[in-house]
Amino acid sequence: MTGFDFAAWPPTLTEAQLEELSVYATTYALSHGLLYLPPAPSLPKVPTAAIHAPLALFPSPLPRKLFEQATRLQRIYNVLYSRVALDDEFLDQVMGVETGVGKVDDFIGQLWRGWKALRDEGIDQSLHLGIFRSDYLLHSPNGETPELKQVEFNTISSSFGPLSQRVSELHRYLLSTTGYFNTSPYLSLENLPPNQTISGVAAGLAAAHSAYSASTSNARILVVAQDNERNVFDQRWLEYELLNKHSIRMIRRTLTQLQKVAKVDSTTRKLFIDVPKDLEASGSIEISVIYFRAAYTPHDFPTPAYYATRFLLERSTAIKCPSLALQLAGGKKVQEVLTQAGVLERFLADGKKYHEVFSKEEIQELRDSFMAMWGLDVGDDLLTPDGQAIQAGKENFGVRKAREEAQVLVLKPQREGGGNNVYKQDIPAFLDTLPPQERQAWIAMQLIVTPADVGNYLIRAGSTTGSSDIQAPVRTNVISELGIFGWSIFGKEGGHSHVKEDTMGWLVRTKGTDSNEGGVATGFSVLDSLLLV
Ligand code: ADP
Ligand code: MG
Ligand code: MG
Secondary structure, three states: OOOOOHHHOOOOOOHHHHHHHHHHHHHHHHHOOOEEOOOOOOOOOOOOOOEEOOEEOOOEEEOHHHHHHHHHHHHHHHHHHHHHHHOHHHHHHHHOOOOOHHHOOHHHHHHHHHHHHHHHOOOOOOOEEEEEEEEEEEEOHHHOOOEEEEEEEEOOOOOOHHHHHHHHHHHHHHHHHHHHHHOOOOOOHHHOOOOOHHHHHHHHHHHHHHHHOOOOOOOEEEEEEOOOOOOHHHHHHHHHHHHHHHOOOEEEEEHHHHHHHEEEOOOOOOEEEEOOOOOOOOOEEEEEEEEEOOOOOHHHOOOHHHHHHHHHHHHOOOEEEOOHHHHHHOOHHHHHHOOOOOHHHHHHOOOOOOOOOOOHHHHHHHHOOOOOEEEOOOOHHHEOOOOOEOOOOOOOHHHHHHHHOHHHEEEEOOOOOOOOOEEHHHHHHHHHHOOHHHHHHOEEEEOOOOOOOOEEEEEOOOOOOOOOOOOOOOEEEEEEEEEEEEEEEEEEEOOEEEEEEEEEEEEEEEEEOOOOOOOOOOOOEEEEOEEEO
8 A cells, every 4th residue: 555644653542442452462472472581680590570572562664665675685685794704804804903993992803813713723614604684774864755774784693583573473463353443444464564583593593403413413502691681582482493393402501601511522623511410411412503692792701711612612513603703794894894885796796706696786776775884994094003193183084074974973883782872962072082093993874864753652561570550651753673584504615605595584673763772672672563554
C-alpha cells in the first residue's frame, strides 16, 4: 500500500484498549522468554527472577522496498567484511600499531599485537565465522523520500537476534488476538514479515561446528559471556535451538573462568575446557566453535591476563566467531576507510584476486547506503611526529571540518556496545580537549536525519524486581533502527579466499527522539518489529 501517513502512526488507543494490549504484551513476553535478568549490583549465580525486555506495543512502519534493499545488500556486506578480515595487509595498515589506529588506541593496539604475534609464529585461522548485523536508519532530510543509510556494521557479539524474533511473534500475536481493535487497515499479517533469526544464527554456528568436527562428535560450542550479563535469554535461545535442531551442545564460560580452565593442546592446538569430573566424566570438553558475546570492550579485559586468555583461544584450532582479524575488520575506522575512493573496488571488483566479483550497479547500491565519513586525523601532516601542531592554534583539516559542521555530525571512537559517541553541540568542546595524537582513533560521520513524527507506545518493566505495576505506556515520538543479520564462514585455500554466507533475520530497535544513542542493553531503546508499508 502507498500513501502511508507516518505522522499518524501509531493509531490512537483509548485507555481501556491500551491497558488490554499492555497486559497481552507483557504476559506474552513473560511466557515466551522475551526476557532480561533484572538489574542488580551483582547477579545471583542461580537466577530465580526475570523481567520482560523493553518493548514497543506496535510494529514500526518501514517502506517495503527499503526492507528488501537492506536484505539484498546483506549478501555483499557479508562477502565484503569477510574479505576485509582476510586481507592482512589492509588491516595492518588501517588498524595496526605502525600506521593504523592501534598506534593511538590501546585496546585496538592490544588486539592487533596479539593477532600479529600469532601470525609471526605461523599460526593462521583456517576458517573464520562471522555473525553480522548491519544497522540502518532512514535518512530523510527536509522531509524527502526516505533512503536507507548504514549506521554501522557489527562483526562481534551481534545481539538481539533471538529476542527480536520473539518481538515479531509478539506483534503477530497481538494482531491475531485483538486485531489491534481494528485501528488501522495496515495492521494485517502480510505486512508483518516473518523473522527467523533464531534458526538462522544457529545454522551459522552449526555450519562452523560441522566444518570443525566431522570426526569429533563430542565437541561443543563455547559461548564466551560477560561476567554480569543480563541479556542471557537472547543467548540461551540459541543454545536450545542448537540442541534441539542440530544436537549440538553449548557451554558458557566467562573470560574470568577461562583463565583457569581453557587449555590448548601444544601439538594439535585443540581447545579443551576443564570441567569437574562429577559433571563430565572425562574432566574436559573439546571446543569446536568459540562464540564471543564478550571481549568487545576494554572493560572485558581488566588485567593483562584477560588478553592472554583471549589470545590463547585465538591460538587454538576452534573456529572463532569472530577471529581477532574479523573483530578488527568491524572497527569504525574500517567503515570510514571503505567510503574512500577505490576501496570497495579493491574488495569487490578485483577479478584477479577473487573468484566472485560484483557489478558496478551492486557496488553503487552499497555505496549509496553510506553516509559521509572522514578521519579526524585527515590533513594531520601539519603535525610534528610528537603530535604538536606545527603552527600553534592551527587545526588540521579533519578537526576543522568537524568543528564547522558539528551540528550535523557524530564523532565515533573504535568502541562497541553503545554510549561512546559524541554528538552535535558537544563536539566543539570535545575537540578542544582531544590531544592531537588521538585524532587518528576517531571518525566523523554525518548524522542521519530520520523522518519526523513517527510514534509508538513503549513499555519498560516497572521496577527492578519486575514485581510492581508498570506505568501505563505513553505515546512517544520515536526513531527506529533496522538491523539485518547475516553469517559467513570463510578462509583462504591455496591463497584464494572463499566465503559461504547467508542472510537471515532482522531486528528493530526503537528509541525516543530525545536520545542520540540507541542500544537496548544500554537502556535507550526498546525491541520492536516491522510493519511494511
Ligand atoms: P555502537 O557500536 O556503540 O552501537 P553505533 O555506531 O551503532 O555504535 O552508534 C550508537 C547509536 O548512535 C546508534 O544506534 C544510533 O542510534 C546513533 N548513531 C550512530 N551513528 C549515527 C548517525 N550517523 N546518525 C544518526 N544517529 C547515529
Ligand atoms: Mg550500534
Ligand atoms: Mg556496534
